[in-house]
Amino acid sequence: MMAAIGTGNIRPGTVTASLGTSGTIFACAPQPVIDPQGEIAAFCDSADHWMPLLCTMNVTVATEAFRNLFGWDHDRMNKEISDVPAGADGLIFLPYLQGERTPNLPEGCGVLHGMNTSNLTPAHMARAAMEGVTLGMAYGLRRMESLGLKPSEIRLTGGGSKSPAWRQILADIFGYPVVTMQSAEGAALGAAIQALAAATPNESLEKLSDRCAPIAQGSRLEPRTTFDYTNLLETQNKLRQKIFKS
Numbered sequence: 523m524m525a526a527i528g529t530g531n532i533r534p535g536t537v538t539a540s541l542g543t544s545g546t547i548f549a550c551a552p553q554p555v556i557d558p559q560g561e562i563a564a565f566c567d568s569a570d571h572w573m574p575l576l577c578t579m580n581v582t583v584a585t586e587a588f589r590n591l592f593g594w595d596h597d598r599m600n601k602e603i604s605d606v607p608a609g610a611d612g613l614i615f616l617p618y619l620q621g622e623r624t625p626n627l628p629e630g631c632g633v634l635h636g637m638n639t640s641n642l643t644p645a646h647m648a649r650a651a652m653e654g655v656t657l658g659m660a661y662g663l664r665r666m667e668s669l670g671l672k673p674s675e676i677r678l679t680g681g682g683s684k685s686p687a688w689r690q691i692l693a694d695i696f697g698y699p700v701v702t703m704q705s706a707e708g709a710a711l712g713a714a715i716q717a718l719a720a721a722t723p724n725e726s727l728e729k730l731s732d733r734c735a736p737i738a739q740g741s742r743l744e745p746r747t748t749f750d751y752t753n754l755l756e757t758q759n760k761l762r763q764k765i766f767k768s
Contacts, residue, residue, distance in 0.1 A: 526548060528703070528731075529679050532620075534551055534571070535673070543581065545682075545700055546577050550571050550573060550765075557574075561665050562575065562665055562669060579621065580655055592648065603652055605645060606645045608647040614634075617654040619631070653695070660755055676701075689741075694749065711720065715731055
């Protein structure tokens with residue numbers, strides 16, 4: 523709820539993706555968004571709206587595991603990933619290192635699929651990990667779309683949003699423009715904005731959020747269509763269903 527305020531996600535139509543240890547995608551809606559499959563949660567926000575939300579358990583927990591495995595700093599990881607083509611030359615990662623919440627795989631585990639002599643490199647594995655967790659979030663985003671939510675852009679927050687390579691991957695896989703905020707710590711900023719709204723009742727929360735949580739100038743990235751991530755998402759889903767029967 524605080525991250526929604528801190529990313530200006532307090533008007534219907536706005537969507538935020540938070541890239542932390544776990545990952546969330548959440549929107550602002552004027553009425554409840556009910557998922558009969560139970561994959562999208564029908565939460566309320568802090569501004570008297572509804573906040574349909576997807577949550578996955580494996581985001582930076584997976585990318586950091588590979589970064590630490592290879593002993594890279596974040597700049598090195600960004601460079602290595604950027605040097606590998608989209609799709610990691612056929613290497614696919616199922617990122618369920620801690621089981622998974624969406625899709626519901628409490629006994630799931632991580633899987634590297636499609637290894638060969640060309641793609642069995644640290645850079646390919648790191649790229650596959652970053653794509654794998656993003657595809658996992660895209661699974662939930664497609665579910666949200668099926669329930670009527672269509673973002674015009676996606677606002678990014680959390681530690682993972684600091685990665686230039688990841689931001690472009692997010693735009694490409696999600697299929698929507700992405701932007702970052704001036705502050706990557708949307709939840710902490712949102713809490714401060716809500717406290718300010720309580721202390722200044724003559725100011726609306728919407729106006730305070732607009733003023734205190736601006737989008738970073740020049741941060742907008744458009745999705746590229748040079749690689750078919752839709753097909754890769756379908757492949758990941760089929761692989762998951764085959765391995766985990768779910």
